[in-house]
Amino acid sequence: MSPSAVYQHPRYYAIGYQWNTEAECDFIEACLKAHGPPGATRLLDIGCGSGRHMSILAARGYRMAGIDLSPEMVAYVNEAAAREHLDISASVGDLRRLALAGTYDAAFCFMDTFRFLLTNDAIVSHLRAVAGHLAPGGLYLTDFWVPSRWELIGNEIHQWEQTEGDTTVRVFYLQHPESIDPVAQTFDDELVFEVQEGGTTREIRGGPTRTRLILPQEFGALVESSGVFTLLGRYGDFDLARPFSRDSLSWRMVSVLKRR
């Protein structure tokens, strides 16, 4: 199944997803301070999208590398980095078959990108590949959807709107319940962008994308069975003071892994 067509439109993605990015970068820095290797400067963004985290972190002094399957996203990131003289290098890559150079103090994979790993084998292989590119004690942070209620499995819908200049992007995230495979724990989800610009409105439908349901306990077991990471903590938001629990359950679970 092809990746969502919305990823061919990095500028609209950058506008639509700009919310909360500073707070997510603050969280990365708080994790590095609390748990990372001393003097951490080299960071890897897996599935970097439009580079919304990388540009903020590079401006804060980190050396950023990113990979993404979408050539349009990668070109957008590299053009912005050159324009703004930021230490960012993005390249086309697939998180299911990581082929990277270099060693990093920490890596992160945010906003559901991790759920493109569809099987337990794919998740464990990915974790081992990431660990192979981390310095001793390096961190790997993940952030992906989990259902806050059972009946939301395959039924989640979110929409929000962001404006920059005279462009407004309304983002619709939806899951297709008819596509659920309860054995494989996979289903199709979809992103739709409604873009208002220059007095016109256009709709960009991403098309269905196969994704995996990964439950909290299962994730812990997969991390353990990878043999390369210790799960330091899970959070109900980008906040180290808010452990993931029944009370803090939100639609995103943020996990902090440390390389053994």
Ligand SMILES: C[S@@+](CC[C@H](N)C(=O)[O-])C[C@H]1O[C@@H](n2cnc3c(N)ncnc32)[C@H](O)[C@@H]1O
């Ligand atoms: C929801 S976006 C998240 C982007 C970014 N992490 C963020 O937080 O804004 C998912 C990104 O993953 C990329 N992607 C999809 N499949 C991928 C794969 N197999 N390997 C690497 N990147 C992939 C898409 O092109 C897209 O940029």
